[in-house]
Amino acid sequence: MPAGRRFTIGTLFIYVALALFALICLLPMLLTLAVSLSDEDSIIAHGYSLWPERWSLDGYRTIFVNSALIFRGYFVSIVVTAAGTLLAVLITALAAYPLANPKVKYRNVLSLYFFITMLFNGGLVPWYLMCVKLGLTNNLLSLIVPMLMFNAFNLFLVRNFMEGLPAELRESAYIDGANDLRIAFRIYMPLCVPVLATITLFYALAYWNDWFNAIMLVDDKKLYPLQYILFQLRSHIQMLEMLPNGARTEYTLPAESVKMATVIITIGPIVFLYPYLQRYFTKGLVIGAVKG
């Protein structure tokens, strides 16, 4: 493609169109940030706005000083994300090694075993009844173990990466007398760091954003992760939205700024990790989409 083209009307149109879409993507987030930093009275007087009448940190102060529930939810989310991601990456990476090893005779049978679950699943009810049977309700494990801890798509991503490594690595290690455990941990895992980084981010994001395990399996308020607290809060608000104005005053709700401040602190870690997310996530996505 030629470089150094003249700047034409067409080019200008392209820049404007892309900038516009980027702006639309950004606006709801800026609005949320602005509301979280607004003074409560100015929201009530003027509605939400991108540039609040009066700025205030009250929303954040309320969360960190007064709200034990939200603070606890943050803690639950961090623990669940850290433990879940660690276990999930470990299980996935370890399973990928034998599937990529031609010496393992049943590797294709095993691949099929995992692949079938991508095509057919029993659905919500059998999964739920199994969780109940295994005692995975109302405890921390019920937020970690069901649903997210293993994903066949990620398994095949790692397997494909390992198949791309030169076979001589393994052969010479065998000759040196190393067994598969040693080869997997000492040779393959270090070489797989790029793809492991990708699936770590896949899993971590899924855990951080998860509220499905919570809504299905947890009733105990002390175990609510942050996302689920936000969900609960929202359904109360939505209920009020359908009531006539007069009836709303019976309920006391957290202030608008507190709600949006909670949203912002929930996004916080994602913003923090964003450079890594952008790099590895898109890479994994493109590989996955192109290779299947």
Place this chain on the structure above:
Amino acid sequence: MSKLFRELARNRYSYLLVLPAVVYVFLFSYATYPYLLIAFQRFNYQKGPFRSEWIGLENFRFFFQSNDAARVVSNTLLLNLLFMIFVTLFAVALALLFNEIRSRLFIRFAQTTMIFPSFLSWIIVSYMMYSLFTTDYGIINQALDWLGAEPVNWYSTAGAWPAILVGMKVWKDAGMSSIIYLAAIAGIDGALYESADIDGATRWQKMTRITLPLLAPTVAILTLLNLGKIFYGDFGMIYAIIGDNGVLYPTTDVIDTYVYRALRQIGDPSNAAAVGLFQSVVGLLLVFAANWTTRRTFKEGALY
């Protein structure tokens, strides 16, 4: 049999490594299949999936004779179809536009902004939507007011929600999927463009005669794979945004939210399992059909 044990013994460490994943998948996939039987029962938690009372197809009849069946099936299909069409359209358009500009800084900035929403949970997005659509303080109603129009109580206007949901889906996913299409465009042979330049082709001609036709197989493959999933509603999205707001059910209730309510709110696991089984079976047939079509049309693109 002894051959099996000899292989297991010889590669014992390899099989040991894969064991946790095998057990996990067994517990949460294969071992759950017997519970599908409760679709044909009046399930009793004490008696379990083998000894509860058998009632044949009663649960299925209950679902298909209710008004809900047509509503949730058509909503699921319609919403998924609209999501697919509009996200693909926007993603391809964005990829084509990105391909035309040279400023690296601008590309980086614009992509960073457009990808970000895809990392947010639908709960978070539902809060952002709330700040747009809420009746009293929302930006949309403020804008309507400014234009002199009547404010709308969006959360009780069912007709508006297919369009709103499609808009939010595009907002969240189009940027990320444009990356895939941009990667496909990057794989197109540069010599084609050079010879087009020599022939004096305009930018528009190159886009419509070279880029689009060569991008078409990728679009088709990804669309077909998505068609295989069209029978599964996006529970995370719909339930986060709509929740239990019954006023909006006529246009937004999908199979997955129906199953959830039947199981967790109405507390009828057998009825929920029947609808879930119906969904799984149709879903599986659709995956086969989509994959068969993909393989017939594009040799490389099939899922298996």
